Amino acid sequence: DAKTTQPPSMDCAEGRAANLPCNHSTISGNEYVYWYRQIHSQGPQYIIHGLKNNETNEMASLIITEDRKSSTLILPHATLRDTAVYYCIVRVHGSGETSGSRLTFGEGTQLTVNP
Amino acid sequence: NAGVTQTPKFRVLKTGQSMTLLCAQDMNHEYMYWYRQDPGMGLRLIHYSVGEGTTAKGEVPDGYNVSRLKKQNFLLGLESAAPSQTSVYFCAHRRAGVGEQYFGPGTRLTVT
Numbered sequence: 001d002a003k004t005t006q007p008p009s010m011d012c013a014e015g016r017a018a019n020l021p022c023n024h025s026t027i028s029g030n031e032y033v034y035w036y037r038q039i040h041s042q043g044p045q046y047i048i049h050g051l052k053n054n055e056t057n058e059m060a061s062l063i064i065t066e067d068r069k070s071s072t073l074i075l076p077h078a079t080l081r082d083t084a085v086y087y088c089i090v091r092v093h094g095s096g097e098t099s100g101s102r103l104t105f106g107e108g109t110q111l112t113v114n115p
Numbered sequence: 116n117a118g119v120t121q122t123p124k125f126r127v128l129k130t131g132q133s134m135t136l137l138c139a140q141d142m143n144h145e146y147m148y149w150y151r152q153d154p155g156m157g158l159r160l161i162h163y164s165v166g167e168g169t170t171a172k173g174e175v176p177d178g179y180n181v182s183r184l185k186k187q188n189f190l191l192g193l194e195s196a197a198p199s200q201t202s203v204y205f206c207a208h209r210r211a212g213v214g215e216q217y218f219g220p221g222t223r224l225t226v227t
Contacts (some may be wrong), residue, residue, distance in 0.1 A: 032213065043117070043205050044158065044160030087157065102148070102173060103216060105157030 004088045009110040012082075016076040020109050022088030025069040031092050033064060034103070035073045038086040044087065044105075047073065078113045085110050118142040121206050127225045128148035128196045133155055135224050136191040138206030144148075145211045147189040148173075153203040158205060165211075196226045204225060 003022040012018040015103045024033065035047040042043040048055055050071075055062045061074040075082055116134040122137040138147065143165050150173075160173030162181040170181045178200060180192045189208075193200060203223050209217040 034215070036215075041152075041203065041221070043220050044205075044216075045117075045218070046215035049213075049215065059192050102160050102163060103158075104174075105150075105159070107155075 001094045004090060004106055006086070006106065006109045008086055008107065009112070011114060012075075012078045014080060014113050014115050015077055018078040018082065018111055018113070020073040020075075020086050020088075020111065021070065021072045021078050022073070024088070024090050026093070027068050027090050031063065031090045033068075033071050034091055035062065036087045036089065036103075036105075037061070037082075038087070038108070039081075039084040047086075078111075080113050080115065083111060083113045117219065119187065119206060119208055119217055119219040121222050123137065123203075123222060124220070125131060125223045128193075129227055130197060132196050133192070133194050134196065135193075135223075136204055136206075136224075138189045138191070138208075139155040140187055140189075140206075140208040140217070140218060142210075142217070143186065144208040144217075145186075146209050146216075147183065148190045148207040148216065149179070149189065150205045150207065151175065151200075153202050160189065161204075182189065195225075198226045201226045 034049040036044040039046045050062045064071045085108040089103050119185045124223045149161040152158045159175050164170045164183040167186040173204040182190045186220050206219040209216045
């Protein structure tokens with residue numbers, strides 16, 4: 001699976017948009033971009049995933065560049081409860097299913113939402 | 116709880132003792148995983164299973180064994196616990212194909 005690079009920490013004011021970047025310059029054509037977050041040692045929580053089109057759900061938006069080498073997770077109106085470690089992960093599908101399509105977690109970005 | 120429970124929630128072991136961690140999911144998913152997370156680090160995959168009766172090694176399998184006799188259960192065993200196995204253990208599951216993993220609340224294990 002492709003390696004990802006994220007800033008170790010970011011701050012955001014409550015009510016403002018939080019934009020979390022991720023670099024995955026070695027991503028291959030059948031690899032999806034997934035975002036998870038982990039709130040204070042709880043189990044990781046799925047946020048969103050995409051292949052090449054931008055995606056939006058009730059939690060966040062995912063913007064993937066046209067060359068797919070980077071992406072941005074956007075939390076449109078951050079709250080204090082969004083303070084967490086955010087993980088960007090690329091994961092292969094299709095032929096990669098035989099390996100269980102494991103998630104490879106890096107160290108993520110610690111997002112702190114300030115009042 | 117993301118359709119998954121982990122038992123026990125906390126445990127303290129002495130070096131050399133054995134124990135089994137149980138993960139149970141109620142979503143009938145094919146794939147199940149065991150991860151460990153050490154302080155300040157991301158999760159690392161120990162073992163995983165792509166279906167009932169099958170298991171495979173992950174990134175850090177040494178010192179652990181697993182079994183998947185029933186589709187809904189995935190057991191992680193420590194035959195002879197070591198202090199290096201002090202960690203938080205997370206179980207996860209997902210359906211085959213594109214989709215997210217659902218994580219349990221974790222088991223906090225201390226080996227003294």
